[in-house]
Amino acid sequence: MIDMHGNSSGPLGIARLCGIVGVMSVGLFLxxxxxxxxxxAWGTAVAPSSRVPRQGRAVPR
Known part of the structure; x- marks a missing residue:
């Protein structure tokens, strides 16, 4: 007769999966x-009151 016992520590590789998900969460946040x-930055650069975008324009309006 074969004596088999279940895995009592959880699914295999769960620690590695948690590490990968943690790194991906940090990457998503960044x-x-x-x-x-x-x-x-884009919003402040195209603001009508700013003179910097108008000075750098190659083609006048």
């Missing part, structure tokens, strides 16, 4: 933060 910073 990506969203970079998009927010880029949107703020």
């Amino acid at each position: 990506s969203v933060l970079a998009h927010i910073i880029a949107a703020i």
